[in-house]
Amino acid sequence: MSFYRWQGKDLVIACHLQPRASKDEFAGLHGDSLKIRIKAPPVEGKANVYLMKFLAKCFGVSRRNIEIIGGELSREKRIRIIAPATLPEALGIETGE
Template sequence: MSHFQWSDGDLLLVCHLQPNASRSEFAGLHGDALKIRIQAPPVEGKANTELVKFLAKAFGVGKRDIEIISGELNRHKRVRIAAPAKLPDEALVSPAG
């Protein structure tokens, strides 16, 4: 299974978050999920807010176009990105092998 799929022009991502990182960035794959390092701590929704901001910038969409579908209180999340304008290579990496 891939960490991303397309659904009616929207991109669905399976993400594994690492909060409290030195900076927000894509960090390859973690099992069947895209690992994303997030600068914010995992308290009071700060990591989710930073994730939405980071993904909006990376995919060239507004923050309102990012929706956390599942995993709101978990490191493992499913995210919908409505009609992404950009597709960063580091986000759509293929598993090795």
């Protein structure tokens, strides 16, 4: 199983979040999820906000185009990226067209 799927023009990714990392990065796969390391602490929703900003920058969209659709209080999350403008080459995501 892949860590992503397309829903029309929207991209849904399963991710495993590692907060309090030394740097922000995509770190390969963690089971069937994309492992994402971020510097923000997992306190009072700061990690979720930081994650959405990081993904918005990586996929070339505004933060309002990033939605956490599952696992808001968990390290295992499902994220919807509404009409991504760019696809990070390192992830190997194929276009949904």
